[in-house]
Amino acid sequence: MSQTMNPGMSRMQKLARNPVMIATFLALSLAGCASKKGLPDNASELGLGANGAAPGSSQDFTVNVGDRIFFDTDSSSIRADAQATLDRQAQWLAQYPQYPITIEGHADERGTREYNLALGARRAEATRQYLASRGVAANRMRTISYGKEKPVAVCDDISCWSQNRRAVTVLGGGVSQ
């Protein structure tokens, strides 16, 4: 196991205070090793992951960690699948502390405009509180609600509405696509 502990000891000592984080860090490292077997040489030399995302990049965050969680209709409860995503986000954000984040709350189109603005804010706030409970510093996080004004999926059935009921964690305070 010792060869996986590439980071300096001081960092490991910090991490050691949080057993959950250590376990996850090791798991991520092992997964990385395993996936490297099938990589082309050039990607390997560049130090990129399986999907070409540089560790610590926003692409790494979006693709490998997952930048968004989904909600049930008219709900702001963090579902179990969303908790797993937010746990990964918190770990990644602990690893890359240089990023401030903006949490965008969104609603589907099956509601009225003003209520959905408030519902998006409620979802963003629930997400912010969850990340805070997993150690993300409050001063790194801001929230914004877009209500139903920025759907990502535009069909008129539940397959799209369920994708639009979301909270998106955006690195650096930008705007998600």
Add this chain to the structure above:
Amino acid sequence: MKRNLLKILTLLAAFIAASCGPAWALVEININKGNVQPLPIAITDFVSGDAMGANISQVIAADLKRSGLFAPVDKKAFIEKISNPDQPPRFEDWRVINAQALVTGRVVKESDGRLRAEFRLWDTFAGQQMIGQQFFTQPENWRRVAHIIADAIYEKITGEQGYFDTRIVFVSESGPKTDRKRELAIMDQDGANVHALTNTNDIVLTPRFSPNSQEITYMSFEGGQPRVYLLQLETGQREVVGNFPGMTFAPRFSPDGQRVIMSLQEGGNSNIYTMDLRSRTTTRLTATQAIDTSPSYSPDGRRIVFESDRGGRQQLYVMNADGSGQTRISFGDGSYSTPVWSPRGDLIAFTKQSGGKFSIGVMKPDGSGERILTTSFHNEGPTWAPNGRVIMFFRQNAGAAGPQLYSIDLSGYNEQLVPTPSFASDPAWSPLLD
């Protein structure tokens, strides 16, 4: 917007001699009966030296027809050609084509450049003039003169105030749903004279008129901060309403124009505040761990209707203007939102979501007498004509690329598409213009 340019004089006196009839006109419409039979009315081209006469009568006819209460008679059926509107018409020529009312008029360009428009409304069966009026205006305001004449006709025959000389402010939408461009726009109530009020890439939402129609309050995401703004129509000047830590949204003016009422988001909750526009002091009216939003004053300013999900789902509540006495008024199946108090004070219009459909409905301020006016895949955001008889809203049909504006009579009849050059949402009806 162009109020200062507009100089309209109503000269009733000039025609009083001709309108000597008693108050018992035969021609009248009882609009409280629901699905009324539209009144056949002949609207002749106003006598003029150019196309203006025909243009004005066309706008009058279109207004009256769209109200659902009038059926303009086809001009091809006309027997008498009106060449001198100062002479009484041959009433029998109009009775025989079943025109119960007749409109005649004249448009003249005065030597000072102004337009003089005069009209008379005749009761063909009683054989008498019902009204005669004369207006002066700048030629570019000819459509307003036509709307004012249509209002006078509507008022005389229905006994209700007209609503044609009004404007609509709305959100003009273009581009794909995932990257919508939104602009605030203003137009006449019949869809003419569309002007953009903003041109930015920011999301702009929910514009509403001030009581004097000179200001708009709306919400904008300008600078990445969703907040309530004021816009002066005459100057284009904009300002933020208050400086709050959270998102402000769902703004409306108080009936006296002195305050804006809106929601302030605080964490996961949203509560209702007012801001006095002169003193800039804010007052908190609700304090729940819930979403309280879409506040709307009663016309006397003493009460406020709003929506809240404090009971689990969106429902309508009424409270006193100071926030006291918060009482739930909606109890039907489904959720209720976007309440708007009628300018007459007698009803509250709302959006109702039930069974996967969205309806526009009305209920009395105590919650009784709920009536659904129209239901579809998605109807939202009612706004009242100033006479409290007609409601406009926006509709997004399933599979449609964007929303459009519709109007419907309070009776639930006469649903009409309101034409807009692009997709449109969030309509707000102005008061009658000055």
